[in-house]
Amino acid sequence: MNNLNLPENFSLTPEISSALENDQPVVALESTVITHGLPRPHNLELARDMEKTVRAQGAIPATIALMDGKIRVGLEDPALVQLSEADDVLKVSLRDFATALTKKQFGGTTVAGTMFVSQKAGIKVFATGGIGGVHREGAFDISTDLQALANIPMIVVCAGAKSILDLPATLEYLETLGVPVAGYGTDRFPEFFSPGGRLPVSVRLDSPAEVAQFAQTHWALGMKSAVLVCQPIPAEAAMPLDEIERVEEVASREAVERGIHGQALTPFLLGRVNELTGGKSMRANLAFLKNNARLAGLIARELSSAH
Ligand code: PSU
Ligand code: MN
Numbered sequence: 496m497n498n499l500n501l502p503e504n505f506s507l508t509p510e511i512s513s514a515l516e517n518d519q520p521v522v523a524l525e526s527t528v529i530t531h532g533l534p535r536p537h538n539l540e541l542a543r544d545m546e547k548t549v550r551a552q553g554a555i556p557a558t559i560a561l562m563d564g565k566i567r568v569g570l571e572d573p574a575l576v577q578l579s580e581a582d583d584v585l586k587v588s589l590r591d592f593a594t595a596l597t598k599k600q601f602g603g604t605t606v607a608g609t610m611f612v613s614q615k616a617g618i619k620v621f622a623t624g625g626i627g628g629v630h631r632e633g634a635f636d637i638s639t640d641l642q643a644l645a646n647i648p649m650i651v652v653c654a655g656a657k658s659i660l661d662l663p664a665t666l667e668y669l670e671t672l673g674v675p676v677a678g679y680g681t682d683r684f685p686e687f688f689s690p691g692g693r694l695p696v697s698v699r700l701d702s703p704a705e706v707a708q709f710a711q712t713h714w715a716l717g718m719k720s721a722v723l724v725c726q727p728i729p730a731e732a733a734m735p736l737d738e739i740e741r742v743e744e745v746a747s748r749e750a751v752e753r754g755i756h757g758q759a760l761t762p763f764l765l766g767r768v769n770e771l772t773g774g775k776s777m778r779a780n781l782a783f784l785k786n787n788a789r790l791a792g793l794i795a796r797e798l799s800s801a802h
Contacts, residue, residue, distance in 0.1 A: 501615055504596055508569035511557050515617050520554035520795035522788065523613040523621040529560075529575075530584040530603030531762045532624070533777065534769075539579035541781055543572070545622065545788040552792025554620075559612045561587055561595040561602030568616050578603070586758050588639045606651065607643035610721065619710075619798055620650045622791035624784045625657040625687045626723065628665030630760060632751055637668065638761075644721040645672035650710050650798075652791040654783040655685035655725045659743050659764040662686065666694055672720065675713060677706065679726040679790065688734045688779045690727035700724065703790065707797035726790055732782030734775060742771040 501507075507515075514521050524545055529538045542558060549556035558570040560578050570578065578584070578601060585595045587602035589611060595602035604612060606626050613621055627638025644651065656665045666684060669676055678684065678696035685691040700706045710722045727733075746767035750756075755763045769777045 504564070504566050505612075505615065506565040506567050507616065508571060510555060511569035511616070514555045518799055520792070520799040521557050521618050521620070522549045522554050522791045522795050523609055523618045524549070524556055524558040524788070525606060525609040525621070525623050526558060526560035526578060526603040527586055527605045527608075528603075528624060528784065529558075529579050530581070530601070531586050532765060533780070535579060537777065537781065539576060541784060542575050542579060544781075544785055548785050548788040549622070549792045552789060552796065554792040554795040556788075557613075557616070557618060559604050559609050561585070561592070561600070561604070564596055564599045566592070566596075566612055568612060568618075586762075588758070589643065590639070605638075606640040607638070610643045610647045610649060610651065613649055614647045618649070620652070620791050620795040622652045622784075622787040624780055624787065625653050625655060626651065627761060628656040628660040628662070629668055631659075631661045631747055632760065633756055636756065636760065641665070641668055641672060641674075644669065644674045644723060646719060647721055648714050648719055650706065650722050650724055650791075650794055652724045652726060652787045652794065654687050654728050654787060655691060656687065657761070657765070658686045658688060658739055659746065659761070659768065662694055669723070670697070673718070674720045675709075675722050677709065677722060677724045679706070679724055681727055685725045685727040686736075687783070688728065688739050688776055689736045690730070690733055696725060703793035703797045706794050710798070724790070724794070726783070726787055728779060728783040729786055732779050734772070734779050738772070739768075739776070742768050742776075745771060
């Protein structure tokens with residue numbers, strides 16, 4: 496079903512079409528975390544949990560992915576199962592859409608890919624784990640996520656940027672691009688597996704209503720960039736900073752030694768960090784993903800009632 500004058504290749508579930516037409520709250524969810532970020536069966540459990548969490552806030556989840564030559568907005572459970580079990584899935588950022596469509600390959604959308612599709616469909620709120628950024632390993636490895644945040648006006652809820660990145664450089668780059676970086680309930684930039692504390696954000700926001708009001712003010716000025724809302728990992732799931740830093744250094748060194756770069760780098764680093772922490776980092780990852788789905792649901796409700 497597709498009543499929104501979207502390009503041919505888009506396919507929306509009836510639930511999402513009707514929610515968007517009636518200005519009901521919708522939260523976009525990415526699928527790279529399902530196809531490349533988490534091992535089976537945790538990927539499917541997480542995908543279902545995030546959808547459930549969004550619904551529990553009174554919003555409708557729209558998981559976005561490429562399947563059977565279509566850009567799918569909203570995945571019903573059999574499609575989620577199929578995606579979570581598929582092999583040879585492409586990681587789809589902005590340059591990869593036409594590849595997945597012409598080759599009829601399945602694709603998991605990154606933060607940038609998910610933002611692109613969301614904007615076309617008219618979804619304003621998106622929950623993810625952490626954005627991509629400036630990598631430590633190579634001078635030119637800068638995630639397309641940053642470009643998307645500069646150009647696509649929506650609210651992206653995350654737990655900061657992955658600490659496997661060069662975080663000061665990532666924040667400088669976001670400043671250069673004019674992207675507001677909001678700390679949710681904090682004035683420090685959250686660092687994914689840990690609540691952070693070392694780096695500042697550009698604004699602190701303390702409630703879903705304040706986030707909605709901030710974004711509307713930003714866009715009413717004519718700004719085109721996203722608002723990045725960074726919520727620290729729940730305290731009980733956080734990991735000690737020295738432990739994370741130690742394993743991240745090991746993973747980073749191995750990536751350089753093995754010549755891993757480009758799109759393969761992020762999945763490699765996250766996978767190695769998970770192995771080296773005996774699965775602890777994955778449990779932390781699951782905790783903040785769900786927490787972010789919750790906050791995004793609440794923000795989406797604020798935005799839709801404000802219209
Ligand atoms: N965070 C995770 N798991 C992931 C990602 C982030 O915990 O799989 C994904 C996101 O989809 C993000 C992407 O957009 O990694 C960034 O990849 P790259 O650095 O290649 O742009
Ligand atoms: Mn990259």
